[in-house]
Structure formats: structure tokens, C-alpha cells
Amino acid sequence: MSLLRRPREPGPAVQIVARTPAHEATVWAMFQAAEYPPGLNGAQRLAWLSRYPARAAWVAMRGSDLLGHVAVADVQGGAAKLAWERARPEWAGKMLVVGRLFIAPAARGQGLGRRLLTTAADDIHRFNCLPVMTVPAQDWPAAHALCAAAGFRPVPGGDTEQLVACVGPPPAGYLDW
Numbered sequence: 001m002s003l004l005r006r007p008r009e010p011g012p013a014v015q016i017v018a019r020t021p022a023h024e025a026t027v028w029a030m031f032q033a034a035e036y037p038p039g040l041n042g043a044q045r046l047a048w049l050s051r052y053p054a055r056a057a058w059v060a061m062r063g064s065d066l067l068g069h070v071a072v073a074d075v076q077g078g079a080a081k082l083a084w085e086r087a088r089p090e091w092a093g094k095m096l097v098v099g100r101l102f103i104a105p106a107a108r109g110q111g112l113g114r115r116l117l118t119t120a121a122d123d124i125h126r127f128n129c130l131p132v133m134t135v136p137a138q139d140w141p142a143a144h145a146l147c148a149a150a151g152f153r154p155v156p157g158g159d160t161e162q163l164v165a166c167v168g169p170p171p172a173g174y175l176d177w
Contacts, residue, residue, distance in 0.1 A: 012063045014112060016119050019057035019069070026066045027059065030104055037136075052100055058119050060103070060112045067107035070116040071100040072124060072131075080132035080165035083158030096124045098133040098168065117150035121168045131168030140164045 019027065031037075031045055040048060053073045060068035075081070075097045085092045098120045103113050121131040133152065135143045137160070147153070151169035158165025 014060050014062045014067060014107075014110070014115075016058050016060055016115055019054075019059050019071075023059050023066065027069050030066055030069065031102060034102070034105060036102055049100065054100070055096070056120075056123055057100070058116060060107070060116060062107075066104070068103040068112045068116050069100060070098060070102075070120050072120050073097050073099060075099075078132070079134045079160070079163050080155060080158065080167065083155040083165040084130070084132055084167050087156050087158075091130055094129050095132045096127065096129045098124070098131050101133070113146045114149045117146070117152065117168070121150065124168070125171040128171050130170055133166050133168070134163045135166060137162055137164055 028046060028049055031049055032042060037045070037048065052071060053075065054071035055074055057069065057071035059066055073096065078097050081095050081097065084095060098117065101113065101116060101120075103116075124131040131152070132155075133147075135147065143164075147166050152166040155165040155167050
């Protein structure tokens with residue numbers, strides 16, 4: 001099986017920068033244009049994006065073009081946190097959730113998803129916490145390679161019909177995870 005990569009776009013390099021209030025409308029427009037997540041209308045999509053209690057977020061920018069987004073939140077519960085707490089109770093209270101990861105369709109295949117996931121995981125490690133995330137089951141075939149490239153792996157027993165729970169690499173100094 002061969003994987004085709006899209007050629008890199010000519011022009012300025014892609015920068016990963018902290019999301020600011022100035023990015024909000026463009027982030028929403030990116031999700032809206034791609035109709036992501038599917039099955040939501042515009043108002044529902046805006047509510048879905050707005051209600052995420054992000055403690056930090058980043059965007060991938062090429063010049064003034066927004067190409068991707070990721071956020072980190074301290075979500076209570078959540079499928080990935082609960083699955084990892086069942087598998088490894090010593091991590092209870094030491095996890096932050098990676099979410100709202102999205103790469104604009106025209107920018108996929110260029111490593112931006114890995115860069116955004118790595119940026120989020122590195123920030124989570126500053127708090128000596130473990131990154132966790134859930135991936136919709138229908139997206140898992142495409143997301144698997146991205147997650148693996150960023151050091152994420154499925155949580156044993158964390159799969160449902162709707163979701164695949166993943167855990168990212170641990171902070172430095174943790175050998176057994």
C-alpha cells in the first residue's frame with residue numbers, strides 16, 4: 001500500500017501559534033466550511049466549539065491563512081480520561097484532554113496534525129500531566145497514523161462503537177506508562 005502525500009504549498013512556512021481572540025471567527029469559519037463535526041447545523045457547530053473549556057489552544061497559520069486548530073482542556077469525565085483511569089488509576093487527576101483538532105482539507109497530509117498534537121502534548125507535559133483524546137470511530141482509520149506519529153496510542157479497553165480513546169506520550173521521567 002502506498003501513501004500519497006500532497007506537495008507542500010509554496011510560500012511562507014506554516015507557524016503554530018497560540019490562538020487569540022482575533023482567531024475566533026476564522027476558527028469557527030474553518031469548522032463551518034468543512035461542515036465539521038458532521039451532522040450539526042451552524043448554530044449547533046458554534047455551540048460545540050464554544051462550550052469546550054479550553055485552557056490553551058493553537059492554530060496553524062501560513063501567512064494570514066488558518067490551516068488547523070487544536071485545544072487542551074481540563075474536562076471532567078470524558079471517554080479517554082475514564083478509560084485510562086480504569087487501565088491506570090495512578091494517573092487519575094493527572095490528565096488533560098486534547099480536542100477540537102482539525103486540519104483544513106486542503107492542508108492535510110503535510111504534517112500539521114502531528115505538529116499541532118505535539119504542541120498540545122508538550123504544553124500538557126509542562127503541568128506534569130498526560131495527554132488523552134478521543135477520536136470518533138468513523139475517523140479512526142485516517143487518524144490512526146496521525147496519532148501514532150505524535151506518540152498517541154489506543155487505550156486498552158477504551159473503544160466503543162462511537163469512539164476510540166487514545167493516550168499520548170507521558171511527561172519526561174515516566175518510564176512505565
